[in-house]
Amino acid sequence: MDHSDMPQRDWQLSERARKLTSSAIREILKVTERPEVISFAGGLPAPATFPAERIREATNRVLREAPAAALQYSATEGFLPLREWVAARVSTSNATIRPSQVLITTGSQQALDLLGKVLIDPASPILVETPTYLGALQAFSLYEPHCVQVPTDDHGLVPQSLTPMLTQGARLLYAQPNFQNPTGRRLPLERRVALAEFARASKFPVIEDDPYGALDYAGSPLPTMLSMAPDHIVYCGTFSKVLAPGLRLGYIVAPEDLHFKLVQAKQATDLHTPTLTQRIVHEVVKDGYLDEQIPAVRALYRDQCEAMLAALARHMPDGVSWNRPEGGMFIWVTLPAGIDTMALLEHAVAANVAFVPGAPFFAGDPQHHTLRLSFVTVPPARIDEGVARLAALIRERI
Amino acid sequence: MDHSDMPQRDWQLSERARKLTSSAIREILKVTERPEVISFAGGLPAPATFPAERIREATNRVLREAPAAALQYSATEGFLPLREWVAARVSTSNATIRPSQVLITTGSQQALDLLGKVLIDPASPILVETPTYLGALQAFSLYEPHCVQVPTDDHGLVPQSLTPMLTQGARLLYAQPNFQNPTGRRLPLERRVALAEFARASKFPVIEDDPYGALDYAGSPLPTMLSMAPDHIVYCGTFSKVLAPGLRLGYIVAPEDLHFKLVQAKQATDLHTPTLTQRIVHEVVKDGYLDEQIPAVRALYRDQCEAMLAALARHMPDGVSWNRPEGGMFIWVTLPAGIDTMALLEHAVAANVAFVPGAPFFAGDPQHHTLRLSFVTVPPARIDEGVARLAALIRERI
Numbered sequence: 001m002d003h004s005d006m007p008q009r010d011w012q013l014s015e016r017a018r019k020l021t022s023s024a025i026r027e028i029l030k031v032t033e034r035p036e037v038i039s040f041a042g043g044l045p046a047p048a049t050f051p052a053e054r055i056r057e058a059t060n061r062v063l064r065e066a067p068a069a070a071l072q073y074s075a076t077e078g079f080l081p082l083r084e085w086v087a088a089r090v091s092t093s094n095a096t097i098r099p100s101q102v103l104i105t106t107g108s109q110q111a112l113d114l115l116g117k118v119l120i121d122p123a124s125p126i127l128v129e130t131p132t133y134l135g136a137l138q139a140f141s142l143y144e145p146h147c148v149q150v151p152t153d154d155h156g157l158v159p160q161s162l163t164p165m166l167t168q169g170a171r172l173l174y175a176q177p178n179f180q181n182p183t184g185r186r187l188p189l190e191r192r193v194a195l196a197e198f199a200r201a202s203k204f205p206v207i208e209d210d211p212y213g214a215l216d217y218a219g220s221p222l223p224t225m226l227s228m229a230p231d232h233i234v235y236c237g238t239f240s241k242v243l244a245p246g247l248r249l250g251y252i253v254a255p256e257d258l259h260f261k262l263v264q265a266k267q268a269t270d271l272h273t274p275t276l277t278q279r280i281v282h283e284v285v286k287d288g289y290l291d292e293q294i295p296a297v298r299a300l301y302r303d304q305c306e307a308m309l310a311a312l313a314r315h316m317p318d319g320v321s322w323n324r325p326e327g328g329m330f331i332w333v334t335l336p337a338g339i340d341t342m343a344l345l346e347h348a349v350a351a352n353v354a355f356v357p358g359a360p361f362f363a364g365d366p367q368h369h370t371l372r373l374s375f376v377t378v379p380p381a382r383i384d385e386g387v388a389r390l391a392a393l394i395r396e397r398i
Numbered sequence: 399m400d401h402s403d404m405p406q407r408d409w410q411l412s413e414r415a416r417k418l419t420s421s422a423i424r425e426i427l428k429v430t431e432r433p434e435v436i437s438f439a440g441g442l443p444a445p446a447t448f449p450a451e452r453i454r455e456a457t458n459r460v461l462r463e464a465p466a467a468a469l470q471y472s473a474t475e476g477f478l479p480l481r482e483w484v485a486a487r488v489s490t491s492n493a494t495i496r497p498s499q500v501l502i503t504t505g506s507q508q509a510l511d512l513l514g515k516v517l518i519d520p521a522s523p524i525l526v527e528t529p530t531y532l533g534a535l536q537a538f539s540l541y542e543p544h545c546v547q548v549p550t551d552d553h554g555l556v557p558q559s560l561t562p563m564l565t566q567g568a569r570l571l572y573a574q575p576n577f578q579n580p581t582g583r584r585l586p587l588e589r590r591v592a593l594a595e596f597a598r599a600s601k602f603p604v605i606e607d608d609p610y611g612a613l614d615y616a617g618s619p620l621p622t623m624l625s626m627a628p629d630h631i632v633y634c635g636t637f638s639k640v641l642a643p644g645l646r647l648g649y650i651v652a653p654e655d656l657h658f659k660l661v662q663a664k665q666a667t668d669l670h671t672p673t674l675t676q677r678i679v680h681e682v683v684k685d686g687y688l689d690e691q692i693p694a695v696r697a698l699y700r701d702q703c704e705a706m707l708a709a710l711a712r713h714m715p716d717g718v719s720w721n722r723p724e725g726g727m728f729i730w731v732t733l734p735a736g737i738d739t740m741a742l743l744e745h746a747v748a749a750n751v752a753f754v755p756g757a758p759f760f761a762g763d764p765q766h767h768t769l770r771l772s773f774v775t776v777p778p779a780r781i782d783e784g785v786a787r788l789a790a791l792i793r794e795r796i
Contacts, residue, residue, distance in 0.1 A: 011517075011659075012601060014519045014522075016515065017515065045470075056457065059458075060454060064454070068445035069644075071445070072443075072448075073442055106672070107668055110667065119410070119415070139666050142663065244469035244470070245469070246468060246471060248504075248670070248671070268418070270504045271505055271533075274645055275646075276645055
């Protein structure tokens with residue numbers, strides 16, 4: 001049937017649905033599926049890091065040893081041994097996290113959806129970094145908040161800017177302290193201490209979203225804010241970057257009273273995360289496998305990051321600047337003011353190279369001359385060629 | 399750490415979160431995990447029907463043949479070959495369903511959450527059956543609708559009752575035409591025709607939620623309303639009852655313009671359903687396996703239903719009535735008016751037998767003297783004993 005035959009219905013949609021727009025990332029990913037495009041757009045982890053054989057073996061054990069339990073409905077909170085593993089993993093000598101604080105989610109995107117459900121009313125203020133993770137803006141947007149941008153500098157969020165005037169009435173503060181998406185910035189220790197102190201004094205939770213914490217190239221992680229204020233921080237983690245994103249497995253660590261509300265919301269939303277994938281991941285990680293896996297992922301991404309930094313230094317004209325990430329998956333590039341990276345993208349895709357324009361990562365007042373580069377999907381050999389193509393287009397515009 | 403040490407924070411929750419309550423079903427399921435309890439409460443499919451070995455073999459093939467794709471991020475809409483399979487499965491000689499109408503969801507509970515997100519504003523009226531599926535009431539409740547009960551009789555929803563006064567301003571009509579949860583009722587053909595006609599004339603979608611359609615004991619399914627009005631019905635399906643619920647795999651079939659909004663909402667909610675489970679299920683079903691599997695599940699549940707009907711006839715006192723389901727997983731029992739089944743449940747659990755009281759299935763004006771029995775989890779040998787215990791408690795109260 002031809003789509004033009006479709007009756008065009010005037011469905012009465014909800015306010016939130018009418019405001020929904022597709023993300024720039026999503027539209028770009030469609031274009032960049034063509035193999036000739038060198039795409040620095042997607043944040044797709046390198047498939048070479050997926051432990052497919054280990055996952056296959058784990059699945060065989062799970063389905064041989066506990067087939068009925070692995071395929072049955074299960075508790076909304078998640079598989080208890082996996083919750084215990086998470087609690088032990090995020091605990092430190094200063095802060096013991098209890099399994100009763102852990103909720104397993106369908107990827108950490110769902111963690112953001114559940115937090116929005118439980119904390120945000122229409123028009124309630126929420127605090128976000130400048131810029132912030134686009135996926136968080138999308139998740140929270142369904143609950144129609146008023147986003148307030150917290151000032152940042154090259155080291156990330158500036159705690160002194162959290163004045164009573166700025167934070168009044170806020171329902172949450174959302175931050176990615178480790179190798180933030182999109183900027184790659186890591187929040188320094190003294191700012192973590194200040195932000196944890198802020199969380200302790202606040203009437204609303206500080207959300208520490210930490211998908212990239214394990215990916216610090218030097219293997220010298222800074223302490224989490226969760227470890228500094230375990231009863232006041234909501235911590236979100238994921239297996240997407242250290243195992244495989246297609247498993248859609250993440251978790252929220254929250255104070256018990258908030259945890260309880262998140263569990264109720266998750267029950268209404270999807271009952272529980274798939275039992276099978278939870279048991280597979282527990283089987284893979286329970287004996288310390290991540291201690292082998294994570295250093296290998298770090299080393300690969302460090303090399304790819306170095307390759308991209310070298311290419312940027314080699315090809316980019318004067319007036320273009322970027323940061324040197326100490327971990328994670330992204331480099332943030334600032335062009336001379338006046339170059340709109342959304343317009344640049346169209347020419348870039350025509351030249352078979354892609355990136356994500358910076359504007360959609362801002363809750364307001366976008367910096368149109370910024371862009372995000374991911375170095376984890378493209379092999380090092382093609383990174384130089386892709387950066388060269390992009391630099392040529394930028395040079396034309398300076 | 400003792401929980402009494404926990405600081406009790408006065409979190410500023412959203413309106414919807416403050417209204418959230420745990421479901422009666424959930425609290426009961428906790429109690430009935432004790433092995434001595436004969437539980438007719440849970441709607442847990444019989445584990446004997448889970449094709450664990452076939453799922454294990456399928457997983458091995460998927461992870462050997464396409465490891466990188468099976469573990470990577472994937473499209474929000476779902477795995478295309480699975481969407482094609484679903485489209486073919488629900489198509490009929492009258493109505494061709496396109497893969498572009500199919501969205502794969504994390505269980506059909508998520509389908510209900512996404513429909514609520516996209517269609518319901520606070521206080522907007524939605525139409526539900528009397529009684530209706532508790533999980534749908536929970537999913538929709540997060541979007542704070544005004545629930546309007548549509549009158550029913552022993553054959554289900556009464557289409558003539560859908561007057562302009564009752565349906566004015568509604569955003570959706572939600573119905574389970576096949577072996578409804580909780581009543582086990584099947585909507586007759588002429589009412590399906592009338593309801594499909596109503597959908598064609600309405601400004602809002604009729605949601606045909608069909609988890610149990612494959613479980614008709616005679617193997618003579620009635621046509622879906624989707625097949626009668628494919629551009630006006632939203633159809634929800636699931637693999638939970640015919641394969642395994644722990645996979646959390648369901649789907650929504652919707653007109654393309656509504657499908658597009660559901661995809662946007664899903665992207666913000668959890669990006670996509672796990673790639674691995676989608677590919678496993680496609681590998682299991684693609685060569686017609688359900689044509690072997692479904693008759694076996696039907697035969698088992700038919701036998702267990704017969705066992706429960708025989709036990710009810712044997713043990714229940716006069717004044718207790720129930721229906722004879724032609725399929726599905728549930729029997730609906732009506733006690734003499736004045737017996738409150740919520741109070742009865744406490745005594746029942748003390749006597750090691752459990753059920754779900756009828757009241758939570760009503761959006762308003764509950765019939766407190768009703769209850770739901772599931773016959774699929776308890777083996778036939780224990781069904782008679784459980785019904786005898788329950789009948790003794792009821793006899794004491796008449």
